[in-house]
Amino acid sequence: MHQHSSCTRPAMKTVHYRLSAYISHRTAGQAYIRALRLAGVPLAERPEDADVVILHDDPLNYPIILKNNPAMREKKLVAYSVWETQTLPERYLAPLALVDAIWTCSPFSRTAFHAAFGNVSLVPHIVERQKTSPEDLALVAGKLGRRADAFYFYTITDSVNPRKNLRGLLEVFLKNFLHDPDVFLVVKQHRHALDLSGLKNVIALNEIYTPSRMAALHQLCHCYASMHHCEAWGLPMSEALAVGNPVVATGYSGNMTYMSPDNSFPAGFTLSPVSGDMCRLIPLFTPAMRWADPDPGHFGHLMRTVRAMGGYDAATRRRVADSMLPYRAASIADILVERLR
The missing domain is CATH 3.40.50.2000 (Glycogen Phosphorylase B;)
Structure with a gap:
């Protein structure tokens, strides 16, 4: 050689x-x-x-x-x-x-x-698939009250940041699944957690999680959802794809580096000025900047589509996970x- x-x-x-x-x-x-x-x-x-x-x-x-x-x-x-x-x-x-x-x-x-x-x-x-332990898998499953017959959407978010648009995701979830007792939305919050206890079938996880416990969350839930306005990359979305989970997310900004209709469910949007709430929270943002307003009707349709599928089969999971190999x-x-x- x-x-x-x-x-x-x-x-x-x-x-x-x-x-x-x-x-x-x-x-x-x-x-x-x-x-x-x-x-x-x-x-x-x-x-x-x-x-x-x-x-x-x-x-x-x-x-x-x-x-x-x-x-x-x-x-x-x-x-x-x-x-x-x-x-x-x-x-x-x-x-x-x-x-x-x-x-x-x-x-x-x-x-x-x-x-x-x-x-x-x-x-x-x-972006690489993280390992979890049996102990952390059991702990997170207990936090979820996980049922084998239920379907779990999940998101990982800074809940008070308007750019993440958790409010929009909660509204779409409740509109589409309020009367389905077998569908849940898991919200893993960090920094300043909101009180979500009054929302039906919404499970808030507010503790600090180790990488092993975050890996357990990806493993136990079925579909990642993000109605963000804009992202430079979107680490949780890419991590969800790396384990082979379906991702429903706004089809705009940095996450479209690795997302496409072939490996995920990009949602439609329109562009608009960045909101006043965002500009007040982080004055680096200004109304002259633009971000995406995801279409709630299309987003809900995509969530219902994934729910009807019951998630991905094993072969599709492998194909989706393989789409993230360039980022190992x-x-x-x-x-x-x-x-x-």
């Missing part, structure tokens, strides 16, 4: 990876760190010992991070950043100008950055190494 001479390859860069504290960014960043290790990329605990510093954080935090870590200014700086509409916030422009390259997760998110910067590359999120750690590790070179 032909052996490549080490002198023909660029030297491997040493990387310092700066993680955000925000849950979804941190989860994605931890997966990238595992992929870098898998690829044999040297990782430095301190920025002083690195060739490249990856800032996986909100761009608004870059100035203070660099002020507190002056050694970073002497390194090649990569911003791993995402955005959920196709117009970048004005306040992101100055901090992003401090870095040498920008990486983001989806073509949808890349569009926003490309409007202002030329050094933007695509590094998709890592080994594949994304190759992309990371190429970006570093």
